[in-house]
Amino acid sequence: MTNSVVQDPTDHAPSLPLDGLIVLDLTIARAGPTAVRHLADWGADVIQIVPPSTAAAGIGHQTADYLNLNRNKRSLTLDLKTDDGRRILHGMVARADIFVENMRPPIKHKLGFDWETLSAINPRLVMGSISGFGQTGPYADRGGVDQIAQGLGGMMSVTGLPGQGPVRAGVAISDVTAGLQLAVGLLVAIYERERTGRGRYVQTSLLESMVAMLDFQAARYTVDGEVPPQEGNHHPTMAPMGMYSTRDGFVNIAAPWGRLWSTLCEVVERPDLENDERFTTPMLRSTNREALNEELAASLMSRTTSEWVEAMNAAGIPSGPVNDVAQTFADPQVRHLGIATPVQHPEKGEVQILRNATHLEGVPSEIRRPAPAPGEQSDEILREFGLSEAEIRTLRSSGVI
Numbered sequence: 001m002t003n004s005v006v007q008d009p010t011d012h013a014p015s016l017p018l019d020g021l022i023v024l025d026l027t028i029a030r031a032g033p034t035a036v037r038h039l040a041d042w043g044a045d046v047i048q049i050v051p052p053s054t055a056a057a058g059i060g061h062q063t064a065d066y067l068n069l070n071r072n073k074r075s076l077t078l079d080l081k082t083d084d085g086r087r088i089l090h091g092m093v094a095r096a097d098i099f100v101e102n103m104r105p106p107i108k109h110k111l112g113f114d115w116e117t118l119s120a121i122n123p124r125l126v127m128g129s130i131s132g133f134g135q136t137g138p139y140a141d142r143g144g145v146d147q148i149a150q151g152l153g154g155m156m157s158v159t160g161l162p163g164q165g166p167v168r169a170g171v172a173i174s175d176v177t178a179g180l181q182l183a184v185g186l187l188v189a190i191y192e193r194e195r196t197g198r199g200r201y202v203q204t205s206l207l208e209s210m211v212a213m214l215d216f217q218a219a220r221y222t223v224d225g226e227v228p229p230q231e232g233n234h235h236p237t238m239a240p241m242g243m244y245s246t247r248d249g250f251v252n253i254a255a256p257w258g259r260l261w262s263t264l265c266e267v268v269e270r271p272d273l274e275n276d277e278r279f280t281t282p283m284l285r286s287t288n289r290e291a292l293n294e295e296l297a298a299s300l301m302s303r304t305t306s307e308w309v310e311a312m313n314a315a316g317i318p319s320g321p322v323n324d325v326a327q328t329f330a331d332p333q334v335r336h337l338g339i340a341t342p343v344q345h346p347e348k349g350e351v352q353i354l355r356n357a358t359h360l361e362g363v364p365s366e367i368r369r370p371a372p373a374p375g376e377q378s379d380e381i382l383r384e385f386g387l388s389e390a391e392i393r394t395l396r397s398s399g400v401i
Helices: 031-041 052-057 064-069 083-093 105-111 115-121 146-152 173-196 206-214 216-224 258-267 271-275 282-287 289-300 305-314 325-330 332-337 378-384 389-397
Strands: 022-026 045-050 073-077 098-101 126-131 201-205 241-245 250-254 319-321 340-345 349-354
Touching (some): 022 083, 031 045, 031 064, 031 073, 083 115, 098 173, 146 173, 173 201, 201 206, 206 216, 258 305, 282 289, 325 332
Parallel strands (some): 022 045, 022 098, 045 073, 098 126
Antiparallel strands (some): 250 319, 340 349
C-alpha cells in the first residue's frame, strides 16, 4: 500500500456537516450499523467492510432491513482472517477518522483490531465499540441481542398489561438506542480531538443503553426503592394519560394536570368529575386511576376516534389516534414531514427509505445513495487508499477481496 492521499469520494452538494470524515464500519446486525448510519446521513464517508463470502452468497442485501440500515454507505469486501486483509485494514486505519466494531472483546484482540493496537497505528483515531453487555465484567464474552437486553435490562417487566407477564417492546429498542448512544459518543470524541489532537475509545452496550432507556422508571427504583409494575397503555404515574376505546377504535389522551384536566371534563361532558373527591388532585387521580378510567371510558365510547381527536386538540388537550404502520405513513403530518424518502435502487427501482429524524437548518435531509451490495465499491475504495490495479487483481484472485 502506497502513501498516496485518500481522495474525497463524496459526490453530493452542497457540503454536509461531516464531509471529510472517513469511517471504517466493521459492524453487523443492527446496533452498530445504526450508529454509523447516523454518521453517513450527515456526510461522513462510511466504508462498510464485509467478508468476501458475504458478497459471494449474493443474498440479504436487497431486504427492506438492509436497505434501511445501510443507505449512504459504500462497501468493501476484505478477508480479515488473512495477513493481507489485516495489513490492508491497518493501512486504512492509519488514515481513517473513526473505526466502529461490535465484535466480542476476545475476537477483536485476536484479529488485532483492539483499541491499543489501532491507537498505536493512528493516535488521532476515534474507535467505537458496541457490545451486548460491556467490554469487561462477568458477561463480557456473552453474545448479546436486543431481546436478551430487553429482558435483562428491565424493559420487558414494565411493558404490557398488568398481570399479562413480561412483554418485549415492538421494536429493537436496545439496538437502536445503543446505536444512537454510540453515534453521540463518537461525535463528542471527534469534537474533543479537534482540541487535543488525540482520539478516544468510545464504548456502549445493549445492556447499558437499555437500562438508561428506563429513565424515570429506573429513577423510581434508584431514588425511592419502588419497583415499577406493568401499567399497560396508561402512564405509570399520571392520570388521565393513556389509551381509551372509542366508538370505532382507540384514542390517546394526555390531560393529567390543571387546565388540561378541567378542560377534559368539559369536552367529555362530565363536569362532575372535576369536583369528585376521588380526582381533585393529580395524586388522587393517579391513586384512583382505575376508577377514573372507568368513568372516562363510558363517555369516550360515544364518539369516533377522529371526532375525539378533533375535539380534544381544538380544546388544547394533547390527543391522537392509535395507528397501525400503514395508517402512520398515510397520516398527513407524517407525509408533510417527508420521513419516507424515495430512493432509486439499481435493482429494485424506486424504494421508500426512512430519512434521519433530525433536522439541521440549511442542511438537506436526504439519502444520497442506496445501500450498497456487499463489496460494490471495493476497487474504487482500494484505489483511493493507494493500491494499484495489479495489487487489486492479485488480492481478488487470492480471495482476499
